[in-house]
Amino acid sequence: MPAGFDRCRAQGGRIRTKELGGGRYMHICFLNGKSYAGEVKTKSTKDDSGGSNVAAAIKKRMGK
Numbered sequence: 001m002p003a004g005f006d007r008c009r010a011q012g013g014r015i016r017t018k019e020l021g022g023g024r025y026m027h028i029c030f031l032n033g034k035s036y037a038g039e040v041k042t043k044s045t046k047d048d049s050g051g052s053n054v055a056a057a058i059k060k061r062m063g064k
Contacts, residue, residue, distance in 0.1 A: 004036040005029050 001009075005027070009015065013031030020026060020040065027038035044053055 001038050002036070005038045008034075008036040 008029035008031045011031055013029040013036070016028050016030065018026050018028055023043045024040055025043065026040045029036045029038070
């Protein structure tokens with residue numbers, strides 16, 4: 001993460017998520033009237049079986 005964003009988060013800034021479209025998003029930290037942008041991230045996609053990644057991980061852990 002950018003240094004300004006990390007500093008803001010460490011000092012207790014409010015973190016908000018901004019949707020950017022195309023499956024992308026970024027976190028923004030607000031502190032003392034200023035904003036600090038985090039990295040642009042991509043939403044994870046579902047696995048090939050059509051289920052969620054969490055469901056797949058649980059299924060794998062249970063040995064099914």
